[in-house]
Amino acid sequence: MWRPMSRKGRGPAARPRSGRGGGPTGAQKRLAAQRAVAAAAGAQAARRRRLVTVLAPVAVVIAVAAILVAVKVASGSSGPKSGIKPAAAAQSVTGAVTGVPAAVLNQIGTGDLTTPPTPLTGAPLTAGGKPRVLFVGAEWCPYCAAERWSLVVALSRFGTFSGLGEVSSSPSDVFPNTATLSLHGASYSSQYLSLTAKEIFSNQVSGGSYQSLDKLDAADEALFTSVGKNSFPFIDIGGKYLISGSSYDPGVLKGKTQAQIATALADPSSPIAKAIDGSANVITAALCKLTGNQPAGVCSATGVIAAASALPSG
Amino acid sequence: MPSTRPSGLASLVVALAGLAVSAYLTVEHFSLGATLACPESATINCQKVTTSHWSHLGPIPVAVLGLVFFAAMAALCVPSMWQRRALDPVRVAVALVGVVTALVLVWIELFRIDAVCLWCTAVHVCSLVLLATVLWTTSAIRADPAAARSSST
Numbered sequence: 001m002w003r004p005m006s007r008k009g010r011g012p013a014a015r016p017r018s019g020r021g022g023g024p025t026g027a028q029k030r031l032a033a034q035r036a037v038a039a040a041a042g043a044q045a046a047r048r049r050r051l052v053t054v055l056a057p058v059a060v061v062i063a064v065a066a067i068l069v070a071v072k073v074a075s076g077s078s079g080p081k082s083g084i085k086p087a088a089a090a091q092s093v094t095g096a097v098t099g100v101p102a103a104v105l106n107q108i109g110t111g112d113l114t115t116p117p118t119p120l121t122g123a124p125l126t127a128g129g130k131p132r133v134l135f136v137g138a139e140w141c142p143y144c145a146a147e148r149w150s151l152v153v154a155l156s157r158f159g160t161f162s163g164l165g166e167v168s169s170s171p172s173d174v175f176p177n178t179a180t181l182s183l184h185g186a187s188y189s190s191q192y193l194s195l196t197a198k199e200i201f202s203n204q205v206s207g208g209s210y211q212s213l214d215k216l217d218a219a220d221e222a223l224f225t226s227v228g229k230n231s232f233p234f235i236d237i238g239g240k241y242l243i244s245g246s247s248y249d250p251g252v253l254k255g256k257t258q259a260q261i262a263t264a265l266a267d268p269s270s271p272i273a274k275a276i277d278g279s280a281n282v283i284t285a286a287l288c289k290l291t292g293n294q295p296a297g298v299c300s301a302t303g304v305i306a307a308a309s310a311l312p313s314g
Numbered sequence: 315m316p317s318t319r320p321s322g323l324a325s326l327v328v329a330l331a332g333l334a335v336s337a338y339l340t341v342e343h344f345s346l347g348a349t350l351a352c353p354e355s356a357t358i359n360c361q362k363v364t365t366s367h368w369s370h371l372g373p374i375p376v377a378v379l380g381l382v383f384f385a386a387m388a389a390l391c392v393p394s395m396w397q398r399r400a401l402d403p404v405r406v407a408v409a410l411v412g413v414v415t416a417l418v419l420v421w422i423e424l425f426r427i428d429a430v431c432l433w434c435t436a437v438h439v440c441s442l443v444l445l446a447t448v449l450w451t452t453s454a455i456r457a458d459p460a461a462a463r464s465s466s467t
Contacts, residue, residue: 046457053449054446054449057410057445061413061445065417065420068420068424068425069424072424141352142352143352144352173359173362174361174365230353231353231354232352245350245351246350246351250350
């Protein structure tokens with residue numbers, strides 16, 4: 001890099017005389033070398049000052065961030081908190097959820113559905129010669145808490161659940177303590193459909209994270225990763241439709257118990273029924289696509305036909 | 315066509331990267347209905363962070379503030395702006411405000427929300443790297459203004 005030399009250094013008194021042949025003398029060469037060394041040292045010092053100017057504030061910021069993280073870790077207050085312990089669902093709750101009156105479902109249609117299923121184009125999902133539904137959830141997850149209600153209402157129109165649990169979502173996440181059912185340990189029998197329901201995590205914390213519950217087999221794990229993008233809830237409806245997340249606003253369930261939610265499902269004017277029953281009708285319409293509109297009594301219901309219009313064509 | 319030092323261009327690139335991530339977070343903020351899902355990890359949880367009541371400063375979403383910050387920094391870091399010496403203290407001051415804000419947001423994530431958003435962390439890193447590149451370029455111009463002028467034209 002060219003720099004103008006100082007006037008002092010270029011004055012005649014400072015300039016050594018040239019040799020007889022016009023070439024630099026030994027003194028000139030030494031002076032030039034000294035100047036070069038001094039210039040290099042000056043440049044190095046300036047570079048060091050610039051480095052300090054930049055690195056000092058950056059180091060301070062990194063140190064402050066590191067202290068914050070260290071304090072957080074040391075305080076032991078980090079991470080999620082345990083929710084209400086799971087228990088077997090009350091008979092009155094399961095009865096109300098698995099037996100929502102057809103008239104109410106027909107009246108609600110799509111209700112307050114916000115996010116319909118999206119179509120899938122992969123291979124059909126089957127088991128034992130029947131279309132298969134894959135549910136992957138976590139008991140701590142508030143969006144799973146919302147979606148389970150609709151899924152259970154819908155699947156109950158094609159078969160029978162047993163062993164359903166009651167649980168609440170995490171108290172330390174969004175929509176805290178949302179009351180819901182648990183599919184961990186539940187079984188489902190249907191002549192039309194097969195269900196694989198896995199709750200990957202509980203709502204109980206151990207060692208700073210939620211305890212593991214069910215395991216996916218390799219094929220379902222691959223689907224959860226590739227199609228579900230590792231998000232809960234993941235519902236693959238026969239390889240034909242995908243539900244990733246909640247189909248309605250979980251806020252509608254705020255502060256309600258399982259019993260209150262289950263009771264509200266039969267009231268078509270209730271916001272809870274409009275959300276849950278509406279989403280259930282859309283899931284039912286998607287299931288009817290898999291079963292060839294069987295059973296006819298369910299798939300030809302006016303609520304299901306109305307909900308089918310909300311399904312995107314796949 | 316104006317050009318500037320590599321570190322000046324780096325500051326523009328970092329500002330644009332921060333702008334892109336802030337734009338994503340802003341879109342997510344205003345379209346939450348499309349992503350009502352839980353991540354596999356409860357601690358690394360963008361939704362919990364971006365939907366908490368800390369995600370607003372008054373009526374303004376923090377994501378929008380980030381968008382405005384990086385848009386302003388990108389405008390201040392275009393090559394022609396680096397030629398205006400009067401903007402040097404403004405550029406450094408705005409970058410410092412960004413980093414201090416990022417530290418406050420990290421504190422809020424850790425001690426108030428109990429969750430970390432990786433996209434937000436990417437924005438925080440961008441603001442720190444932006445400060446470093448702005449300081450480096452500013453000090454280089456101060457040390458060698460003649461070279462800065464010649465390389466900026």
